Amino acid sequence: MARRREHVDVDRVGINDATLHYLDVIYRLTQDGQPANTTEIAAKLGVTPSGASVMLRRLAERKLVQLTPYKGALLTPQGQQIALRTIRRHRLLEMFLHKVMGFAWDEVDEHAHALETVINEQFEDRMDEILGHPTRCPHGHVIPAKDGTIPPVNDVPLLDQPIGTTAVIRCIDTDNNAWLRYFSEQGLVPGVQVTLRDIAPYGGPVVLETDNGNIILGRNLAELILVEVINHHPAKS
């Protein structure tokens, strides 16, 4: 009989807080295809490298992580499945906290982090339904499906586009709350249309045109903006 794609039972006992946070961090650090360093993982989790090293061995014994000693850690398919489920819950929570509870988009990460490991499938499904099955978190990160599938997106960095490009912001790719607050104060949030007017040389500032006038942004912030391009050579009106 054909084996239908199933989602893992991440609510089963034996997978606890700490495990979920490790898998979450390792997932994010291995997005580039490279194994995650012990020290990097430890730093993200706020523990010492030796503590992380021990924990990584345990995760490897549980077949959640593929560990090459002294080289780094990757997630096994099973570990990735669980990580994606936690990330799904995190991003659904962020959306819920923002849209339903009215928290600012720079406040939601903290709350979502605390809640992501204690809610269960029923809670997850309820949020999903209330929100109308959203595909993105408030910052624009894509929400993985329950089966671990990642809906396709074609977000591209705004700064990779030629001057004159008009595009719609799809994601502000940072977890720095101060920066997020600044972005929203400038009106730079997903869904807003911008035109790239200038990129000053040698890491200089970037000028964006919006419906509310021009915005000058430092390069480090501007490169966090991911967009969907509308046209590269806007006709003069």
Next chain:
Amino acid sequence: MARRREHVDVDRVGINDATLHYLDVIYRLTQDGQPANTTEIAAKLGVTPSGASVMLRRLAERKLVQLTPYKGALLTPQGQQIALRTIRRHRLLEMFLHKVMGFAWDEVDEHAHALETVINEQFEDRMDEILGHPTRCPHGHVIPAKDGTIPPVNDVPLLDQPIGTTAVIRCIDTDNNAWLRYFSEQGLVPGVQVTLRDIAPYGGPVVLETDNGNIILGRNLAELILVEVINHHPAKS
């Protein structure tokens, strides 16, 4: 300088999950003024009596519990303050889960229990505001104020009233989910008006009149109904 009534900082580090659950359970078991037994506490928490015994000693060392060995445990004022804060969060969560998220009233306790120890003051305040500062949970239990004050209520057991009494249901005083589901199926929820028509002798059933006709209820269920009396001798209309 006059010392204003302050609420404790229950989010401070050093008070963890387990502690909060113990204080919560002890609070409920000591509502009658009697110390809580080690075995009772252990049963409510799903641990062995020996485990509870050790934990109680630790809580006593931290001055959260007043422990008399072999006799039982009471909460200190500080322990009570923390317990009430947890209970406040639990009942606000129940209200939130029911009113905002649409969970049935027999589903909310489970979710609230998982969440009550991980949300913080900001989350608590946000729920309180969204809900319009409710004073009761969906089952009718009163929600303690942030400073540990308990709003006055004058709920009385329906079965303590004489036959013929008309009253409004204020609380269904049980945490048995199956019973709760049955109550709501019968339309017996807080706010509903009922008239006590009969109490059969020797622990027999009870007859209640509602807007939707008569309801016959087992004694054990009927005695869980707390009410506010409207009149003891209703005039025939």
Next chain:
DNA sequence: TGTAAGATTTAAGCGCAATCAAATTTAGGT
């Protein structure tokens, strides 16, 4: 190629909340 710096792992131990088994205290009935 040797070596030093940095990253990583091992070793020993801690704190917490459990467990089981054994010892102890309490309370009730004759």
Next chain:
DNA sequence: ACCTAAATTTGATTGCGCTTAAATCTTACA
């Protein structure tokens, strides 16, 4: 007053995630 049953505490141990300190591996560079 005694003796037994039930409740409770103590003692020894476990699992987990963490710590610091010491040992070991890797890498880059002179």
